[in-house]
Amino acid sequence: MKKLTIILSLFMFVVFSVFAKGSSEKVKSNEITVYAYDSFTSDWGPGADLVAAFEEKTGAKVNLLGFDGALEMLAQVNFEGSSCEADVVLGIADTMACDSDMFVKWTPKCSSSLDGYFKDSPLIPFDYGVFAFVYNSKTGSPRPTSLAELTSEKYKDQVILIDPRTSSVGLGALLWTINVYGEEKAMDWWSEMAQNALTISNSWSNAYGLFTEGEAPLVLSYTTSPVYHVLYEENKDYVALEFEEGHYMTTEYMGILKTSDNKDLAKQFCEFILTEGQSRIATDNTMFPANRDTELPEAFEYALMPSLIVNKNVETDTSSIDRYIDLWTKAVVR
Numbered sequence: 001m002k003k004l005t006i007i008l009s010l011f012m013f014v015v016f017s018v019f020a021k022g023s024s025e026k027v028k029s030n031e032i033t034v035y036a037y038d039s040f041t042s043d044w045g046p047g048a049d050l051v052a053a054f055e056e057k058t059g060a061k062v063n064l065l066g067f068d069g070a071l072e073m074l075a076q077v078n079f080e081g082s083s084c085e086a087d088v089v090l091g092i093a094d095t096m097a098c099d100s101d102m103f104v105k106w107t108p109k110c111s112s113s114l115d116g117y118f119k120d121s122p123l124i125p126f127d128y129g130v131f132a133f134v135y136n137s138k139t140g141s142p143r144p145t146s147l148a149e150l151t152s153e154k155y156k157d158q159v160i161l162i163d164p165r166t167s168s169v170g171l172g173a174l175l176w177t178i179n180v181y182g183e184e185k186a187m188d189w190w191s192e193m194a195q196n197a198l199t200i201s202n203s204w205s206n207a208y209g210l211f212t213e214g215e216a217p218l219v220l221s222y223t224t225s226p227v228y229h230v231l232y233e234e235n236k237d238y239v240a241l242e243f244e245e246g247h248y249m250t251t252e253y254m255g256i257l258k259t260s261d262n263k264d265l266a267k268q269f270c271e272f273i274l275t276e277g278q279s280r281i282a283t284d285n286t287m288f289p290a291n292r293d294t295e296l297p298e299a300f301e302y303a304l305m306p307s308l309i310v311n312k313n314v315e316t317d318t319s320s321i322d323r324y325i326d327l328w329t330k331a332v333v334r
Helices: 002-029 047-058 070-083 168-181 183-196 204-212 225-233 263-274 278-284 298-302 318-332
Strands: 031-037 061-067 088-093 124-136 159-162 199-201 218-222 238-241 249-256
Touching: 031 070, 031 263, 047 061, 047 263, 047 278, 061 070, 070 088, 070 168, 088 168, 088 263, 124 168, 124 225, 124 263, 124 278, 159 168, 159 183, 159 204, 168 183, 168 204, 168 218, 168 318, 183 318, 199 204, 204 218, 225 238, 225 278, 225 298, 249 263, 263 278
Parallel strands: 031 061, 031 088, 159 199, 159 218
Antiparallel strands: 088 249, 124 218, 124 238, 124 249
16 A cells, blocks of 8 residues: 555656646746847837737746846856847947857748848848947037037037947947048047047936936937937937948848757847837837838828948957947047
8 A cells, every 4th residue: 555655746746747847848938038228128119018018919928037238238148148038139239349150040021021131041121220429409509510510619518429339329339430431540549539529328328318318418329319309209309410431231130049848939039129119119129120111100201311321341249349449449438
């Protein structure tokens, strides 16, 4: 009898263990983790609403984790390596040196409608923007017409810049100036601007926050930034300035890590971002949606598309980016 009891106990333990394991796998298969940058996950960004809509539609669970900029996010992914918690990494700019071998290659159903999509790349575009300086016209400060003019004494303490070592927006501006001037002259520009700028912020969020608080009349941002103020504040004081040297365009991508245990659900989430989520991406992330079939609100009339987009004739591999950052550091930090 005692032997039978032991056998039955072992049997129940095995059954319970199998059931528990199956339940755990079931829960896990219906849950993903998404890494994104801070302006995407912030209270005023699109992240929370997109996650809520996706969870309501699918019954899945999405853990959305924010980082202080896209560069910090990618650094975390690289640091965690094969043990990375993320299934989806969202916000990898084409200005950033990224090892695409970390990601799963797949084809979204709407791929033919995506601007910036390359079939040989595992990274999928979800929005794009054009770097520009945004101006508060209410301040009455002189309105610059070129990068060169910004180095003038009249703009002393009038401009907020962003550090390319910590921000993809700052890095985009660095590549913009290298495209326009070449490496050596671009560093001369940054050296002059370091003396002229009010501050060089560590992130776009901090920089734009200082700008909207009235600390300076000019800030590095995107041509789409005024859309937010028109759409949500009915404020037309903020203007994206077109510069005579031309502007630099960037595309933001998302990718599914090869280490993900839930690739199917991750693909569903990405498909959602590329279709139903594109309107929210456009308005709350305040960027142009990658899916060209997206219907945009009238406020996008205030999104400047410059007549001249400078050619991307600079290398953006890891060694080149490291060299640019080193040159920038020597020119600016000294």
